[in-house]
Amino acid sequence: MKNPYTPYPVKIDEIDIATEDKSLKTFKFVFLNKADEDNFSYKAGQFAELSIPGVGEIPIGIASSPIEKGFVKFTVFKTGVVTSHLHKMKTGDVMGIRGPLGNGFPWDRLEGKNIVIIGGGFAFTTLRSSIVYMLDPANRNRFKNIDVVYGARSPGMLLYRDELFEWEKRDDIHMNITVDGTDDPDWKYNTGFVPAVVEAKIPEADADTFAIVCGPPIMIKFTQPALKSLGYQDSQIIMSLENRMKCGIGMCGRCNIGRELVCKDGPVFTLEELNLTPGEF
Amino acid sequence: MNTITKNIQELAVSLLRDKTVDIVIGFKSGTVPMSSVPFVAKTTEQARTFIWDTHCRLNLANYLTGRKEKIGIIAKGCDSRNIANHIIENKISREQLHIIGVPCSGMVDKVKIASEFTEEIIEYTEQPDSFVVKTASQTKTLLKKDYLRANCSTCMHPNPVIYDQLAADRVTEPLIENQFADVNRIEALSRDEKWQHFDDLLQDCIRCYACRNACPLCYCPTCFVDESDPQWVGKGTDTTDIRTFHFLRAYHCAGRCTDCGACVEACPMDINVRDFTRKLNKDVFDMYGWEAGLDIKNRPPLDTFNPDDPDEFIK
Amino acid sequence: MEIIKIKKSDWAGGIDKSRKTYHLFGPVKHKNHHIFRQLENNIYPDMEYMSSVLSPKSVLFPQSQKILVTSADASGKACHIFTPPEQDHTPRAVIGIRPCDAKAVQLVKLNFDTKEYQDPYWCSAFEATTFVGLAVNTPSVLDFSTSAGSGPFAQEGLDVLLVDCKDHYLAKILSQKGKEFLNTAGFNEKEDPKAADQVIQQMKISAEKAICSVIQTQHLKKKTVLELYEAPFWEDIAFSCISCGTCAYVCPTCWCFDIQDETQGKTAVRFRNWDTCMPALFTRHSSGHNPRGEKIQRVRQRFMHKLKYFDDKYDQGIMCIGCGRCVEKCPVNIDIRDICNLMNAYKPEKESDAGEIKGEIK
Numbered sequence: 001m002k003n004p005y006t007p008y009p010v011k012i013d014e015i016d017i018a019t020e021d022k023s024l025k026t027f028k029f030v031f032l033n034k035a036d037e038d039n040f041s042y043k044a045g046q047f048a049e050l051s052i053p054g055v056g057e058i059p060i061g062i063a064s065s066p067i068e069k070g071f072v073k074f075t076v077f078k079t080g081v082v083t084s085h086l087h088k089m090k091t092g093d094v095m096g097i098r099g100p101l102g103n104g105f106p107w108d109r110l111e112g113k114n115i116v117i118i119g120g121g122f123a124f125t126t127l128r129s130s131i132v133y134m135l136d137p138a139n140r141n142r143f144k145n146i147d148v149v150y151g152a153r154s155p156g157m158l159l160y161r162d163e164l165f166e167w168e169k170r171d172d173i174h175m176n177i178t179v180d181g182t183d184d185p186d187w188k189y190n191t192g193f194v195p196a197v198v199e200a201k202i203p204e205a206d207a208d209t210f211a212i213v214c215g216p217p218i219m220i221k222f223t224q225p226a227l228k229s230l231g232y233q234d235s236q237i238i239m240s241l242e243n244r245m246k247c248g249i250g251m252c253g254r255c256n257i258g259r260e261l262v263c264k265d266g267p268v269f270t271l272e273e274l275n276l277t278p279g280e281f
Numbered sequence: 282m283n284t285i286t287k288n289i290q291e292l293a294v295s296l297l298r299d300k301t302v303d304i305v306i307g308f309k310s311g312t313v314p315m316s317s318v319p320f321v322a323k324t325t326e327q328a329r330t331f332i333w334d335t336h337c338r339l340n341l342a343n344y345l346t347g348r349k350e351k352i353g354i355i356a357k358g359c360d361s362r363n364i365a366n367h368i369i370e371n372k373i374s375r376e377q378l379h380i381i382g383v384p385c386s387g388m389v390d391k392v393k394i395a396s397e398f399t400e401e402i403i404e405y406t407e408q409p410d411s412f413v414v415k416t417a418s419q420t421k422t423l424l425k426k427d428y429l430r431a432n433c434s435t436c437m438h439p440n441p442v443i444y445d446q447l448a449a450d451r452v453t454e455p456l457i458e459n460q461f462a463d464v465n466r467i468e469a470l471s472r473d474e475k476w477q478h479f480d481d482l483l484q485d486c487i488r489c490y491a492c493r494n495a496c497p498l499c500y501c502p503t504c505f506v507d508e509s510d511p512q513w514v515g516k517g518t519d520t521t522d523i524r525t526f527h528f529l530r531a532y533h534c535a536g537r538c539t540d541c542g543a544c545v546e547a548c549p550m551d552i553n554v555r556d557f558t559r560k561l562n563k564d565v566f567d568m569y570g571w572e573a574g575l576d577i578k579n580r581p582p583l584d585t586f587n588p589d590d591p592d593e594f595i596k
Numbered sequence: 597m598e599i600i601k602i603k604k605s606d607w608a609g610g611i612d613k614s615r616k617t618y619h620l621f622g623p624v625k626h627k628n629h630h631i632f633r634q635l636e637n638n639i640y641p642d643m644e645y646m647s648s649v650l651s652p653k654s655v656l657f658p659q660s661q662k663i664l665v666t667s668a669d670a671s672g673k674a675c676h677i678f679t680p681p682e683q684d685h686t687p688r689a690v691i692g693i694r695p696c697d698a699k700a701v702q703l704v705k706l707n708f709d710t711k712e713y714q715d716p717y718w719c720s721a722f723e724a725t726t727f728v729g730l731a732v733n734t735p736s737v738l739d740f741s742t743s744a745g746s747g748p749f750a751q752e753g754l755d756v757l758l759v760d761c762k763d764h765y766l767a768k769i770l771s772q773k774g775k776e777f778l779n780t781a782g783f784n785e786k787e788d789p790k791a792a793d794q795v796i797q798q799m800k801i802s803a804e805k806a807i808c809s810v811i812q813t814q815h816l817k818k819k820t821v822l823e824l825y826e827a828p829f830w831e832d833i834a835f836s837c838i839s840c841g842t843c844a845y846v847c848p849t850c851w852c853f854d855i856q857d858e859t860q861g862k863t864a865v866r867f868r869n870w871d872t873c874m875p876a877l878f879t880r881h882s883s884g885h886n887p888r889g890e891k892i893q894r895v896r897q898r899f900m901h902k903l904k905y906f907d908d909k910y911d912q913g914i915m916c917i918g919c920g921r922c923v924e925k926c927p928v929n930i931d932i933r934d935i936c937n938l939m940n941a942y943k944p945e946k947e948s949d950a951g952e953i954k955g956e957i958k
Contacts, residue, residue: 001720004713005663005866009677032677053666053676054864056857080882081510094676217885243887244879246855249713252871253852254878256897257887258821259905264712278825280879280887280897311929313738318929319836339928343838392628401646403737417734485627487650487659489872491840491927507877516856517660517869547927549842550649551628 004249007051007096008036010072015091018075020156024122025087026063026075029097040100042066043107044129045240045268048099049248050074050086058082059245059263062100063125065132067139072097075125075159101248102267105130105212105238113208114145118223120194120215124150124159126240127214131167140172147202151178151194151219155187176201195222198230205231212238224271234271241267241281257281283407285333285383288448289355292381293328296353302379305353306344307331314405315391319344331355333448334407335389335425340543342366342497345373352378355448357385359432359541361441362574363497366537369580372500375443382444384452387425387433388542392551394428397421432542432555435460442575461563467556478556479524485550486523488516492554495547498534505529531557536565536581539574568592599792600767600778601785602758607765610781611640614689617780618726621655622691623648632690641691643760646736651700651848651921652693656721657708657870659845663717664866668859678866683717689726689777696739696746696917698727698753700848703917706910707851726773729754733799735807738920740933743810745913749800759796766792811936813914816903823944824904825896833935834895836928841872843898843922843930849915852878873897899935 014028027050031037042048042062049057058080064073078087089095105126115134119127127150134143148167152158158177168175168189178190178197190197194215203209211232213223220239227237243255243262250264258277260266274281293305309320309330317336321344322328333355341354342363352373356364361382367373394414395402404415413422437460440451459465470478490506493499506514506526514529515522531554540562544554565571568591569582579585602610614620615637622641623630630645632652664678701722708718732739732748741747751757755774759766767783769775778784816824844850854871857864871878874894880886888894906915916932923931 001714001716003680003716005716006680007678051678052857053664053678053866054668054857054859057855081512083882084510096676096678242881244881246853249715250710251707251713251715251851251853252855252868253707253873254871256901256905258825258900259909276821278821278900280893312931312934313923313929316929321832321835344835396628401736485631487841487845487870489841489845490875491838491842494838494840495927507875515858516854517858517867519660547838547840547842549846549925549927 005098005247007049007057007098008040009033009094010097012089012091012093012095013071015089018159019122020154024075024077024159026073026159027086028064028071028073029095030071031097032094037070040072040097042072042100043104044133045105045126046100046102047126047248047267048072048074048097048101050076050082051096051098052082052085052089053096055085056082057098057246057248058086059101059242059248061123061126061129061240063128065129065136067133067136075122077122098248102263103265105240105268110210111142113143113210114203114206115143115147116202116209116211117146117148117150118194118198118202118211118213118215119148119150120219121152121157122159123214123216123240123242127212128160128163130212131173132163135167135170135173144208145203146173147176148173149176149178149194149197149202151180151190151192151197153180155179155182155184174201193222194219195226198223199226202227202230205233205236210236210238212240214240234275237271239269239271239274241269243267243281283333283409285449286331289331289333289381289383290329292446292448293322293331293353293355294325296379296381297322297325297328301351302353303350305331305355305381306341307355307381308333308337308339308341311336314402315389315394333383335387335412336391338388338430338542338546339495340497340541343495343543345378346497346500348373348377350377353381354378355381355383356441356444357383358436358439358441359385359539361443362438362539363541365443365574365577366539366581367497368577369574375577378445380441380444380446382441382447384441384447384449385433385436385439386452387429387436387439389425389428390430394423397423430542430545431463431553432540432545435463436540438572438575443577461559461566463556464559464563467560480520482552482556483520483523483527486527486552487550488518488523488526489549491547491549492544492552493530495543496534497541497543498537499530527554527557531561534558535561536569536571536583537573538562597789597793598769598775599787599789599796600769600783601787601792602765602767602783603785604763604765606783607643608640610783611691614777614781618687618689618777619684620689620691621652632693635691643692643730643758645692646734647694647919647921649921649925650846651919652690652697653700653704653848653851655688655690656701656718656725657704657851657853660867660869661717662865662867663855666864667862668864669862676864678864680716683720685720685724687724687726688721689728691728692730692758693727693754694732694919695729695748695750695752695754695757696741696744696919697848698729699746699750700753700917700919701727702753703849703906703912703915704851706912726755726777727753728756728758728774728777731757731759731796731799731803733760733803735803736920737808738923739807739918740809740811740920741918742804742807743813744916744918746917747800748803748807749796757796759799761795761799766796768793768796809918809920809933811918811933812940813903813936815940816914816936817907819904819939819942821900821904821908824939824942825900827939827942827944829938829942830892830896833899833930833938834892837874837891837895837930838927839874839876839891839894840927841870841874842925842927844872844874845870846921846925848919848921849902849917873901895930899932899939902932903936903939
């Protein structure tokens, strides 16, 4: 019997400070055993438990992409006991990763479709994974147009800035980077909240378009009417939720929304599915 | 229907009818013998379901914390002392409350009653000084005074200390000669015997926190046992963690505990949690002549500074 | 079907014999009540017990259980690489479990033994366990098992059903595991199965008749989650709740747990503890956001989970077997029977209130 609680041992290979306020760091892990890396085969939108023995575990979306081999990456916001401890760890330290967990984005359903990616703040991690995955030459022609709106408080709070600006230059993805505000006179992208940029820049829905929305509750709340006004049906809006979790495998009981277990049945749901639940997220 | 029940219902109905209050908090009948349920009435119809009997053991002051409405509340002696505590500690204002005081002749101990029978109790009916208990094969009449809860049998403040109206005549306040006999007994034990006593006492604790949650004093937004940063106490069943919880909770109640017994009443494992709080009640009484919640002017000794403090450490 | 007769005079001897192969668990009188625990060599299960204050779920799911350990000694090689602690797979037998409590194990199994993941601790304990049930001849007034998918003589989840017939037990063998246990104990006096079963049937009928408490569940399934969720009665139900964990901890079907890490000397330990959906902490995010921050939401969660979500998810009836423990032990007498009946009978006032789809995300 495989023990789903046992993490794969990993070593911290690289730590990048991800935002100007240093509240987010990107950790690159390499597996101590090659076989574990093969077993940790994931799709974009899945998450894993980062496991620090003696401290605890924390569920974090996988920021690296399935096409990136030899490592996994997570961008972690410093907030509780485990994440604070993780932020103090150094390259070379050994810890654990348990996963991949959750359903991930519905890639079968998304194939051949226009994809709209809407992200806010530090919920961009699995979206980064998805974009890298879709832009991979082996995958790009499996999707039609890709439109992205990504917003943060300020330019320095945008994650993966180098990549964002690279993607800006490409013509096979339409980037709409935005910040709530900035005093940088050289800022050449958008200023304004995500929902407003969505309404202004995102194409109207047709039957072949899906929108993937990840962000803080307030952004999600106001993005939804924006999408609605563009003709998106609830079945075309895909969201990734973040309820409090412990086990990550659907057993410990705390992340449920109605009968759905966010860790196992989710974290990705369509708005249509969520409408049938009590909405406790 | 007993007279107190009738009076409570009438007073509650009129408070709601003339809109003196928005809600009234009291007790309604439980669904199993020897139980009652804290209940909030918003309509006069609901107020007619209030009851009063010797199973109204819980402390209704527990339901006041942070409420914003104008509240009518049924209060026996100990509830009223905890209401006084709540007022002193700014958890509720006196102006928000209309207190229907109930002079109390003591609540009975359902565990003690059940232990008289080998079969399960299927019916319980109350008479003024006695009660009739029925099991599958026998019916027995027992005297209330023989089955009072331990805290009720040493209670010297059965009359509400603050109230707006009374639902019954005041009762005689007994003078208990040796009110801390139980604590003295434990104090007299040897070190090893004491260890054994408390070891045995907490053996069954399942850390459900019913004792804490039934206690009107335990209103901290985050209890120290629930803190994760720093984590003061482990969350498993390690005896050290279990003891730490009970010790610290008791200390946090020192000078505030009215010995209402809600903690013991709530415990599903029948642990006499009062063994901890009683010792501190005794100490506070011996050192400061203090009993908690007797008025709404004086703060408990452990949150006041007094230049005449008999202890040296603070000077 | 085989039915064995066990003379009560032979009972203790058989129990002793079985100890050589099995770790035994059973009801034992402790202070004011009965508890289920492992039976040391000179301890016998109290077969006269009525109910145990805590359910026997702890035999498979202890309140606190180590799940992973590792060295926290940075000088060592395996430092911070978690591995499961060694587990004891010695066969165990739970003697005298009430039929409804055995059914509860089957419901809990749906959570721990799934298509995608198997909880190795629970599943291996389950594999190792033989359930020797004791039929309830005199049900408690709080027993509502017959209307909760079980009953005083129910067999689901049992390997042997013992029926107390005054000077002897009739032991109905229900599985190979059960047969092996009785063999090991040396109980092999075969009864005429037809006659013995008739005796059992008669006793079953009278025990079921003695149950005076019932719940109604027939309409729950066809009601929508949202109509029940938005029903007006939750506020009144929730008022008295003090958000303790009593109901969940005494419940044989509640399985929620917490995972905690501790460092003990140079060893880091991860263990799991029973948890409960009643306190706000259960679902509070580290940001402070809480999807069930209000008491009414948590009380509703408990009963919706047991009586609606569970059946919607697994199609196995409600997640309650009618043992009556929570009814008896809840400090404020919140009664699942009343709530179940309320939910079952509930009809929203306006049709449009009922299935109204929530278009807005909170």
